[in-house]
Amino acid sequence: MSTRISPPPTAGPGSAAAFFAGTTFDARPARACHGLVRRMPEGLTADRIAERLAAAQESGALPADLRLWVEDVATAAADPASEALRVREASRATRHDGRLRAVLLSYADGVVDLVLVAHRRAADSAGLDLVGRILAGAADDTERLTLPGDLPRHTAADAAPPAWGMGDPRRTGVTGAVRIGPVAIAPQSAAPVLLAATALLLARYADRDRTVGLLAVDRADRDRFAAVDLPVDDGTPLVDLVRHAENALASAAPVSADRPVPAVGIVVLSEQDEGYRPFLELPFPVTFTWDPRRDGTHVGRLDYDEAALHPEAAEQLARHVGRLTALVGAKPDDAFGDRTPVSGDVELMTDEERAALLDLGRPQPAPLRPATTVHAAFARRAAERPGATALSDATRELTYAQLDEAATRMSAALAERGAGPGTFVGVCMDRDTDLVVTLLAVLKTGAAYVPMDPRYPVERLRYTTEDAGLRLVVTTLDEFPAADGVTAVHPGALTGSTAATPAPADDPDAPAYVIYTSGSTGKPKGVVVPHRNVGALMAATTEDMRLGPDDVWTLFHSSSFDFSVWEIWGCLLTGGHLVVVPYWVSRSPEEFHALLVQRRVTVLSQTPSAFASLRDVHLNQQQSLALRLVVFGGEPLDVRSLELWFRREPHDRCRLVNMFGITETTVHVTTSTVTPVEVAAGSRSVGTALPGWTLSVRDARGRVQPLGVPGEIYVGGAGVADRYLNRPELTAERFVDDRLTGERAYRSGDLGRLRPGGRLDHLGRIDDQVKVRGFRIELGEIRSVLLDDPTVSAGAVVLNQGDGDAAGVRLDAYVVLRPSGSVAEVRRRLREVLPEHMVPATLTAVPGIPLTVNGKVDRAKLPEPDQLPAAEAATGAAPAAEEGAPAQEGLADVVLRAWRATLGPEVGPDDDFFDLGGNSLLAVRLSAALRREGLQSVPLRDLYLQPTAARLAEHLTARQAAEAGTGRP
């Protein structure tokens, strides 16, 4: 691809562009052409044929302007060089104005072939046949070549390539071919059977676009490219399929210029059509051509453009189409006995195919390491390098020996209070060194820890305590919500025990921790993860990431989020130094960046959205980071956000690894190193399974999905958790014995697709998949299109059930607009990209997307959608700014204006930041808005402590007064 530096000449007078303004670019003249190769009767020389032509022109049977080109071929007819020439001649499009071309190939051995090629406007297939017969002397005198009627154009744009094809847009125009069959089909029903099989395949591949292109030569109207819609879903009885196909064929609509050419199409030839080439260039990006053979079978050929299909996807597709065609073409009872089979019953794959796909999701064998407990593994590190720094925060630093000793001492005190094997101990503490000591101490007693964020609402803390049946909670909260039989103890009270330390329990299968997750439905549930899983996670990553004693890690995340498991034990089990990041620092990208610089952190774990803020800070600063590894987790990574980062930090100095994971499978599942190559490709891949982990993609019935076809991600292997605590039904539903692999697997509820090479694309949550007016829609897909809009900084799409009646179901979209954005513009761009049924019914600008504690969209806090189209004119600009500043503007007004610009025009001085949907990102934005208003930088901590505009204004007034008093600027 070339980059244009200066603009192309405009179509001004005298320019070449003006000269050729009338010559439209026609990239695919061959698509509208068809051809015929006919061997001439023996002894018929080129001269004789020319005489025939003259006579036919004389009589008016053939047009006077038809020319006959004679090509003397240096080789005999059967020579490969002649064959190459023949193919070349028959695939040569006519010139742009579309005529009929007749070429005689006169071979060295006297054999003569007639090659006819015509634009469909110049001759239809019957016309080609007639010209061939006239020149061969096989027509009767009354036949005349007539111009075909008004034929549709075949130059319309292609439909979007199928998502399951995994094609590479950079390979546009590169074609491949795969053979299919032979398959037995009764000849008179070939077209409906092939159509039915193709539609069935698209349904099973869950393609959004089910239109099949068709060029059926055995139909009366054999020159018309048709677009056929044949509705098939999983419940369609197979017996009805062919009949439906017959009906659909009868009402097929011709492909016209205003309708894109379907991405997938079939061409059905008839037996009389030897030598006929219905197209010279793929009529559809994915084209099946079926040729009847004398023995009653059909052989198929899949021709494809690599922009639409990955070659491996093409091989797979050819196999599946072959199978489905045989199945649909056979009498139904042959394949299914006396059941009435429906489309969903059809098995796409053979056992070998399935086994190969399962192997793809199991890339390397699990490394052999004896299973161990977390605290035993820690004890080994402590014994190896007792004097090395293990843990620090702003005020304190502990060596491995000191940490071990402190935890051992505390474990005795905990044991005294009942902690021990088989028990669960709650830990509800802010992030500091004590937290880590406490977690290790709990493990040393043989108990499992149940982390709780002290910032959670009281209700949530009480719920967790009760649900987990906790008896003992270590907490720094003064008032831990009281519950019957629960002892809350301050960690400070656990230091002075003189009791004997309990003998270390060392059962790798015992639970190490219970972390609560909330699904999109239902109450939070505790995931019980055994020690051996943490060991397996370290075995899977240590070598690849070269984790070791020189590394400095951060503990950035709440202990109630399992990313912290990776941070704490990833560091301490590989001998690194864990720097605890206090809560306030973790909320401020500036302060956190300063900490990374100062503590020379080498291994950083971040969610992509937190990293985005950090990146912005870093790019505006000169200080260099010691980072050598960044691990992304917790939410989908949009690699495009890393482009600027790579300009500053080359990927060979600091490696970026994207990991998809789930609490139920021990933090991580897959790993994918992101380099500028992935960024340029806009890759959505989360990579391959970790060694020891396995993954596969399944349909609703648990069957393995073909490559490229979306389905539910199943995770098996070393990371699968024990169970949901006290939830046997839910456990049975999600942690299943996989009959296909014989192992235990976790059904993630996440949607994914497997790519060649075993790489996984993560496509969002299955709950995100909704049905609107019969269309299956991925909300995530719409959201991603929203976010592609440069004027949109955040967005959410939700399903609105209306008043219960199916017609009222609609999609509502919410966007946070950048100052330059407008709802109308965003909507216009959505319309350009999305099919009609995916364009949300309403689009509403909001100051921020409210999130739940777990970082998911909080639907309850979203406002009523704006009614359309009145709202289309609304913009995200702060209306307060338009009102004009009052003459005597006080600090309170300025602060309120910044609040309104960030959180919405209705905000009052006493509205609480968090009630308004405030979160850390909005806090950063608010802080920026305050700076723009000319206020001094407001630490984020102040925003959290003064959560209303009025209180913040008061606080700032007090601060200004204090500073004036001390004479500071």
Added chain:
Amino acid sequence: MRLSQKTALVTGAARGLGRACALRFAEEGADLVLLDVAADIADVPYPLGTPDQLEATARLCRERGASVLAARADVRQQKDVDAVVADALDRFGRIDVLVNNAGIAAPSGKAVHEITEDEWGVMLDVDLSGAWRTIKAVVPSMAKQRSGSIVNISSTAGLVGYRYFAGYVAAKHGLIGLTRAAALDYAALQIRVNALCPGQVREEPTLEGRMLSEVARSLGVAPEDQETAFLESQPMNALVNPEDVSSAALWLASDDARQVTGSVVTVDGGFSTR
């Protein structure tokens, strides 16, 4: 095969460098349109190509697997050139490459003031205006395709002066100017236009070329002496071979040169750098 699925039109294809290019293109998979006057021209004091030579080039191309359309036309006649191009589009559907090779080396051998109106006229008409006419004829179809490569065979005489060859030198200089201007006119349409400047080319019997001997004759020397005289001024101490020229033409014609337009490629063993 660097020109597979492409059609190339070569002018002056009956013999010499035109034939060399045609054969080379055929080997690389191209189909060929061969254009030549295949007749003598008044005022040109030596025999030009013949119908037999044109037919021989066609046969040699077919032996290399090409389909061929051979046509007689004089590049001095726009309507003759147009007719060949129209036939070529009927026959092959498209023209991807045009090599403007037809050219004459004489009448020459006179100082500027001695050249007659007719001598001057025929030289510019063939060597410069001929290329302009074929470009006019092929460009509309190339514009529709949004692709095309035009190679103008100029000469070292397009870069430096030669004594007693003013008409030839002026025409070949002019051809480079035409190349540069056309490159700009058509860049936006993805049509590339380049000039190729061969030095003195060795005469190879199978190609039946006449240029070297005609230059020698115009100067009144024996061809062997002319060759020796040239060798002495060649930094690489060898005359250019026809395949050196056809290789360069192939490169300019092919997609390998997709970013090359308006350039002047010399294949002269270093002659013009002295």
